[in-house]
Amino acid sequence: MEAPRIPSMVRLPKHKRFRYKPRYYDPDEEERKERYARYKKEYGLGADESNSTEAKLPPPAFKEAWQSRKNTAPVQRFSALRIATIAVALSLLAYYILKS
Numbered sequence: 663m664e665a666p667r668i669p670s671m672v673r674l675p676k677h678k679r680f681r682y683k684p685r686y687y688d689p690d691e692e693e694r695k696e697r698y699a700r701y702k703k704e705y706g707l708g709a710d711e712s713n714s715t716e717a718k719l720p721p722p723a724f725k726e727a728w729q730s731r732k733n734t735a736p737v738q739r740f741s742a743l744r745i746a747t748i749a750v751a752l753s754l755l756a757y758y759i760l761k762s
Contacts, residue, residue, distance in 0.1 A: 701707075
């Protein structure tokens, strides 16, 4: 049996309960599972084919990454050449200003 409540103008906070279940979340594992699902869908591997011991094709992301690495080399070379040209131009400008 509860005691009778006295009315008041101040509202007191009540005890609140909540249920908290900690969960383990690994973003790398989730990304890996998504990639595997895309790979299975793209190559049409079903549940019965996924356990076979046949050689499988490499994922297309590997090929794309390899080609993109080849394509970035000229861009990096051009960038380094531009920086070197600017450095030489600024050095000549500084020499001209300090000499006069």
